[in-house]
Amino acid sequence: METLARKLIARAAGQSEVTTGDVVVCDVDLAMIHDSGGPRRVKPMLERLGRNVWDKDRVVVISDHYVPADSDETRAIQALTRQWVQDEHIDNFYDEQGICHVVLPERGHLAPGMFCVGGDSHSPTGGAFGAYMFGVGATEMAGVLATGSIWLRVPETILIEWDNHLGSYVTAKDMMLAVCGRIGMGGGRYQAIQYAGSAVRDLSMQERMTLSNMAAELGAQAGLIAPDDLTVAFVNEAGGTLSDDWRDYRIEIADDPADHLLFDAAALSPQIAAPHSPANAADADEFSDTNFDVAYIGACTGAKYVDLAAAASVLKGRRIASGITLKVAPASRQDQDRAVRDGVMKILEDAGAQFLPNSCGICAGYGDDRLAEDDVCLSSTARNFKGRMGAPGSRVYLASPYTVAASAVVGRMRDPRDLMGN
Amino acid sequence: MPRLWRFDETIDTDVLAPGKYMKSPLAEIAAHCLEAVRPDFAVSVGSGDVVLGTANFGVGSSREQAAEVLRHLGIAAVIAPSFAGIFYRNAINLGLPVFTLPDDLYQHPGLADGAELIFDFDAAALTLTASGEVLTLDPLPVFLRDMILDGGLIPHLEKRFQADIEEKGVS
Numbered sequence: 001m002e003t004l005a006r007k008l009i010a011r012a013a014g015q016s017e018v019t020t021g022d023v024v025v026c027d028v029d030l031a032m033i034h035d036s037g038g039p040r041r042v043k044p045m046l047e048r049l050g051r052n053v054w055d056k057d058r059v060v061v062i063s064d065h066y067v068p069a070d071s072d073e074t075r076a077i078q079a080l081t082r083q084w085v086q087d088e089h090i091d092n093f094y095d096e097q098g099i100c101h102v103v104l105p106e107r108g109h110l111a112p113g114m115f116c117v118g119g120d121s122h123s124p125t126g127g128a129f130g131a132y133m134f135g136v137g138a139t140e141m142a143g144v145l146a147t148g149s150i151w152l153r154v155p156e157t158i159l160i161e162w163d164n165h166l167g168s169y170v171t172a173k174d175m176m177l178a179v180c181g182r183i184g185m186g187g188g189r190y191q192a193i194q195y196a197g198s199a200v201r202d203l204s205m206q207e208r209m210t211l212s213n214m215a216a217e218l219g220a221q222a223g224l225i226a227p228d229d230l231t232v233a234f235v236n237e238a239g240g241t242l243s244d245d246w247r248d249y250r251i252e253i254a255d256d257p258a259d260h261l262l263f264d265a266a267a268l269s270p271q272i273a274a275p276h277s278p279a280n281a282a283d284a285d286e287f288s289d290t291n292f293d294v295a296y297i298g299a300c301t302g303a304k305y306v307d308l309a310a311a312a313s314v315l316k317g318r319r320i321a322s323g324i325t326l327k328v329a330p331a332s333r334q335d336q337d338r339a340v341r342d343g344v345m346k347i348l349e350d351a352g353a354q355f356l357p358n359s360c361g362i363c364a365g366y367g368d369d370r371l372a373e374d375d376v377c378l379s380s381t382a383r384n385f386k387g388r389m390g391a392p393g394s395r396v397y398l399a400s401p402y403t404v405a406a407s408a409v410v411g412r413m414r415d416p417r418d419l420m421g422n
Numbered sequence: 423m424p425r426l427w428r429f430d431e432t433i434d435t436d437v438l439a440p441g442k443y444m445k446s447p448l449a450e451i452a453a454h455c456l457e458a459v460r461p462d463f464a465v466s467v468g469s470g471d472v473v474l475g476t477a478n479f480g481v482g483s484s485r486e487q488a489a490e491v492l493r494h495l496g497i498a499a500v501i502a503p504s505f506a507g508i509f510y511r512n513a514i515n516l517g518l519p520v521f522t523l524p525d526d527l528y529q530h531p532g533l534a535d536g537a538e539l540i541f542d543f544d545a546a547a548l549t550l551t552a553s554g555e556v557l558t559l560d561p562l563p564v565f566l567r568d569m570i571l572d573g574g575l576i577p578h579l580e581k582r583f584q585a586d587i588e589e590k591g592v593s
């Protein structure tokens with residue numbers, strides 16, 4: 001039986017169908033790179049090959065990791081990025097406009113049916129738009145940029161089905177932490193995940209992006225969601241181009257891939273994952289009253305407009321507890337502007353939030369703003385590996401923006417429903 | 423005589439290329455390859471040696487150095503019941519032979535740590551020196567085999583572009 005993953009791969013491979021385990025060569029519709037893994041790494045390899053990018057209009061460059069550039073080394077990386085973009089005549093360059101996985105769809109670069117690669121491990125985010133998108137290393141990216149194609153072993157498919165509907169203050173982030181808790185970080189074994197079910201269809205596009213984004217935490221290659229009217233509305237508003245056949249990219253639950261995991265959204269509680277793995281997730285209740293110092297609303301996973309609005313709905317008319325620092329790094333300039341317009345940023349500010357630039361910020365731990373030794377952070381990001389966000393002795397717990405905001409108000413970790421009543 | 427290095431624990435990218443040395447040159451990272459589980463590995467390993475691991479070999483980050491160090495140390499092939507996806511791709515793109523093997527073969531008593539053997543890339547097979555027995559691994563798809571033979575993706579593309587130039591008579 002056809003799965004959405006195989007349909008997308010077959011299209012890119014120019015075949016009527018493909019079989020799991022086949023190695024095929026696919027045409028790439030779009031390649032995205034950022035300042036860290038991008039120009040500075042691929043430039044020497046392209047020079048060795050004597051090639052320029054195969055199609056400048058299919059390459060998108062986004063500076064987000066070394067933003068703000070706060071050292072000579074990072075300023076040099078930004079300068080190299082800007083120069084390379086000019087040399088290659090690439091128009092699709094977003095310089096300090098936000099995090100790549102969020103900027104890419106908001107500027108209309110993704111649409112159902114596409115086959116895309118990204119030079120970043122959270123590239124499965126693109127799957128939320130019904131596109132096959134996955135992350136590659138710098139050598140592979142150089143190959144893609146030189147040829148416009150890439151080899152792929154057609155992966156097995158896992159179906160993750162969410163029945164029923166989420167309760168109040170329970171989000172896509174909680175869904176993913178629960179899946180990580182159940183099947184672990186190697187649970188994806190480089191398969192293509194397909195998300196389906198009523199609770200997935202209920203989600204806004206930005207929440208769907210969180211599901212696809214964290215397919216990376218499961219060890220999957222891709223995290224696909226079938227396009228629907230919401231997808232179409234998003235793509236149109238972003239100025240993207242829809243192909244007529246977008247309705248063909250469906251997920252049939254009856255296709256029944258070998259692995260089919262069923263979850264009940266109605267039974268899901270807000271989740272918290274303890275250091276140092278997303279797989280250490282459990283009901284937020286189990287961490288009730290755990291101390292922490294820094295509340296972080298950031299990253300492609302947890303600081304999109306919907307995430308900022310979720311935090312604001314908890315923080316409205318409240319202030320964070322003394323002893324807690326709340327840092328917010330809105331995922332993109334566009335999302336931040338929207339949050340300014342409708343008062344979300346004002347609510348966060350009045351609650352005591354400090355704002356960071358629209359970039360990877362503390363999530364990547366690349367800049368000066370990092371966690372200090374012994375800091376305990378409750379974070380809306382995707383990963384809590386040891387030392388990732390700062391000093392080796394820092395500890396990171398993962399949760400949804402609701403849970404981070406409510407815990408910041410209480411001063412201890414909490415199920416947001418305790419604060420908000422339910 | 424080349425030997426087998428058998429690992430019965432999960433080998434992740436941090437064990438292969440420890441984060442602490444990631445800023446250093448490749449040779450330095452390689453000197454610490456697998457030291458967390460086998461301190462003598464980097465100093466004792468010889469050209470032609472084979473690594474046998476457990477399922478999901480190379481799980482972890484996307485760092486290419488995890489595969490690059492094994493090639494640098496002269497490992498002829500990495501063999502495991504299964505590989506983490508990004509590691510598998512990186513290995514092939516860097517020209518490091520990676521092969522899966524069927525479960526019953528994985529249980530073969532001849533595949534003990536330290537066993538002397540010869541790896542044959544073309545035949546995708548191991549010959550056990552002690553018994554002379556030939557163990558056949560899962561064959562690689564031709565496309566991937568050719569890429570490894572060329573030394574990885576970049577040399578493979580160099581060769582392809584060169585062929586294009588010769589064919590068309592232009593540069």
Ligand code: SF4
Pocket residue numbers: 099100101120122298299300301359360361363364381382
């Ligand atoms: S915000 Fe974090 S997870 Fe997202 S791309 Fe940046 S570093 Fe990666």
